[in-house]
Amino acid sequence: MILNIIDALRMSPNRYLNMGLAFQISIPLTRAAPCVLPAALDRKHERRPRVSAARASNLTSSKKTPVPLPEAVDAVFIGSGMGALTAAADLASKGASVAVLESYIIPGGSSGWFERKGFRFDAGASMIFGFGERGTTNLLTRALATVGKRIETVPDAVQVRYHLPDELDIKVHRKYDEFLAGLIKRFPHEEKGIRKFYGACWSVFNSLNCMPLKSLEEPNYLLQVFAAHPIACLNLLRFIGRNAGDIARDHIKDETLLKFIDMECYSWSVVPADLTPMINAGMVFSDRHYGGINYPVGGVGRISEEIVAGIEECDGCSVHFRARVSKILFDSTGAACGVKLVNGRTVSAKAVISNATRWDTFGEKGLVEAERVPPSEERFRERYVKSPSFCSLHMAVREKGLEVGMSEEQGMDCHHIMLDDWDEIETARDGKGTLFVSIPTVLDKSLAPPGMHIFHVFTPSWVDEWEGLSRKEYRAKKEAMLETIVARLEKKLFPGLKSAIEFSEVGSARTHRKYLGRVDGSYGPVAKKKLPGLLSMPFNRTDVDKLYCVGDSTFPGQGLNATAFSGFACAHRVAADLGIIGSLPGPIDRFLTDLLSRQRLKL
Ligand SMILES: NC(=O)c1ccc[n+]([C@@H]2O[C@H](COP(=O)([O-])OP(=O)(O)OC[C@H]3O[C@@H](n4cnc5c(N)ncnc54)[C@H](O)[C@@H]3O)[C@@H](O)[C@H]2O)c1
Ligand SMILES: CC(C)=CCC/C(C)=C/C=C/C(C)=C/C=C/C(C)=C/C=C/C=C(C)/C=C/C=C(C)/C=C/C=C(\C)CCC=C(C)C
Structure with a gap:
């Protein structure tokens, strides 16, 4: 949902040009010292002055002198959607040098913005999960905090009001009890089923919300998290292969209520409950009452603006606009080793991370040439289609x-x-x-x-x-x-x-x-047929050495909070692979990770 560039240039060409030029910034090539980070999550809110999109973009750059694209970094990112920005911010905060290459003139992808005649429009995302203050599932608050940033938000008292057939007029109040009371008033004969279904969602959420959320393909983390939270992990294993529709049908019989639950799922997953993973339903249907839906003051675009500013404050880290990647480069061993831009420039990297969709990365005209596309991508296409x-x-x-x-x-x-x-x-x-x-x-x-x-x-x-x-x-x-x-x-x-x-x-x-x-x-990948919940959704590693994916083509799928999770998970896996954080000894790590991937791919 983004602006028409012709109109944009017609209305204010210099503004967009300035925005592009403002980001021609780069960095020294060597490994950077870690940033002085992060801000505590409970730091006091500071209201930032309102500025125009163009000025805000210029302000996000803390570096005064524009410098060219780096020749080599630890990690290069293709795209600056929420998945990439979260991963880049997390890696930057761990001391890695990163370069984020965005083809458009502003960051954020689906969470971008545009201005017209004094109005600031959200280009895509507008209902924002993950901005809570407590727990571990507030991943947008955490993505900002990773680079020392914070945004003032306005709490929304009602997540959404549904106006549906059968005169079904339901408000999803921030207060869980009020939402439940409204739904039970409309379907009194299903009170028990309603409580059980939404109760199962809470059970998922509570299990997630007590543990640090990192890469599920990093065995060291998995072992630690199992040791620290065995009950929560077993509970998640109970739900990870299931879909919300099955659980709803276990408890609810009324067909109109089941249609309502289909709509509850469709409204963010764009598929009915039968195809919606229960883990994701648990996150969405509970976080809206726990952390709540909170709107960032100044518009959704403020999130990516602030993360970009934070990344650029880290030594050796930069974000570049009008920097479209045309292909991924490989070394003689077949490992990814950098990217080439449409203008012919190249950036070498120890890890290449694509925030483009799976189809744009591995598809017919994708960033990886056809003969290098691994067979596992074929399996992905058998299971997922473009929404x-x-x-x-x-x-x-x-x-x-x-x-x-x-x-x-x-x-x-x-x-x-x-x-x-x-x-x-x-x-x-x-x-x-x-x-x-x-x-x-x-x-x-x-x-x-x-x-x-x-x-x-x-x-x-x-x-x-x-x-x-x-x-x-x-x-x-x-x-x-x-x-x-x-x-x-x-x-x-x-x-x-x-x-x-x-x-x-x-x-x-x-x-x-x-x-x-x-x-x-496309809004993102959706299940082509009924799949076992989230089990077959790819993690961040790909079958091409040193090439990773991040964003909604990876576990757990669409949504800003979901892609922020994929960003944290990706940064964790990349940091382990680059030796920035500790992991199990290489061969054991590889063996366990491959074993896990192979088992999942059979599903
Ligand atoms: N309310 C909500 O939460 C809401 C609403 C709408 C959309 N969304 C979702 O938000 C999610 C965010 O997704 P995401 O992190 O996967 O990314 P994204 O699609 O938002 O961003 C990807 C970015 O990569 C850039 N890019 C793509 N190919 C490139 C190339 N070759 N070279 C340079 N840059 C390139 C694009 O310009 C874009 O900015 C999506 O799932 C989207 O559907 C959420
Ligand atoms: C071994 C294995 C594999 C396992 C083990 C066990 C465990 C440990 C597990 C774990 C797991 C995990 C961690 C998981 C995680 C998950 C997550 C984080 C998830 C998230 C999710 C989220 C989501 C999905 C979100 C979404 C949202 C959205 C999409 C939204 C949208 C919205 C819309 C579109 C709407 C709009 C409306 C209006 C405007 C009205």
């Missing part, structure tokens, strides 16, 4: 015109999910399926001028719907999507919306493909 992309509407809306629809009962919650017909949940095209609505100005007024709201509305959409159109037809299709979606929202949620819109922009699956560098603009 659809989204069509996104970004709208600046006058508060005044909306008052008609904003009765106390209707409420102005930040996030809404709307569906008119259960059969349309996954399949409907042309804006007739599930609508996701995010109005971040409900929580943070600073994103828009006084009296204005930001609406980000999106719906699943496939790239094939947008291919083969002339320029005129493409524009007309965007217009038609806008009309259909606004009409649906006016009818059910926001009367007066149409006339309150000051301006709008529509992003298609093609927009996502282009600006996120994601194949077909």
